[in-house]
Amino acid sequence: MKAIKILVLAICLPLLLSVNSHKFYVSVTEVEYVKEKQSVQIISRIFIDDLENTLRKRYDKRLMFTPNNETEEVNVYLQRYLKDKINITINGAPVSFKFIGKEYDNDILFCYLEVMGIKSIKTFDITNSLLFDNFDDQQNIVKLNINNEKKSYILMQQNDKAVLKF
Numbered sequence: 001m002k003a004i005k006i007l008v009l010a011i012c013l014p015l016l017l018s019v020n021s022h023k024f025y026v027s028v029t030e031v032e033y034v035k036e037k038q039s040v041q042i043i044s045r046i047f048i049d050d051l052e053n054t055l056r057k058r059y060d061k062r063l064m065f066t067p068n069n070e071t072e073e074v075n076v077y078l079q080r081y082l083k084d085k086i087n088i089t090i091n092g093a094p095v096s097f098k099f100i101g102k103e104y105d106n107d108i109l110f111c112y113l114e115v116m117g118i119k120s121i122k123t124f125d126i127t128n129s130l131l132f133d134n135f136d137d138q139q140n141i142v143k144l145n146i147n148n149e150k151k152s153y154i155l156m157q158q159n160d161k162a163v164l165k166f
Contacts, residue, residue, distance in 0.1 A: 025050060025135040029086070029128055033121055033146040040090070040121075040146075042097060042113040044082070046130060051109060054134040055081060067104045078102070082111060085132075089125040090118055121146055124164045132157045 029044040048065045055063050055077055063074050079099045088095050100112035128140045140155040142162050153162035 025131060025138040026141065027130050027138075028141045028143070030143045031126065031145065033118065038116065038118050040088070040115040040118055044086070044111040044113070044130065046109050046111065048104075048107050048109050050131055050135065054131050057134055065104070065109055078111070082113065085128065085130045086113070087127040088115060089123075090115070091122050122166050125161060127161045128155050129160045132160065
């Protein structure tokens with residue numbers, strides 16, 4: 001049953017992410033372990049308007065994500081928020097990620113993150129509570145591709161953690 005839900009979301013997600021005015025609160029985070037580079041590469045896709053509203057409430061700042069006219073303050077608060085809301089533990093030890101950058105695609109922000117120096121992964125835990133502080137019905141889809149094993153999780157406020165063991 002869970003696999004069916006994930007399949008339906010995977011099919012419907014491109015439609016949901018391409019709509020300008022949306023009623024669904026969803027983000028997608030893809031995590032891939034590249035063993036040759038000893039790197040965990042992460043891409044989070046977040047609706048810009050939801051992120052702006054959340055950061056405005058959280059930090060009492062009016063931050064505007066605009067590709068051509070953006071202050072450095074936007075990156076500072078974005079990085080702080082991502083570090084507060086995405087937590088990763090590899091092989092039982094918490095790790096920190098580096099903010100690589102961001103890209104805009106219409107009303108979606110792509111955030112690129114990376115964890116370096118990972119020689120092997122036996123256990124991988126990720127907590128993703130992006131936008132939970134602003135939207136009760138927020139769902140964060142996490143797709144993991146680690147050690148040639150692919151798993152997808154739908155994280156909600158009640159269950160904001162995904163665990164993969166090898």
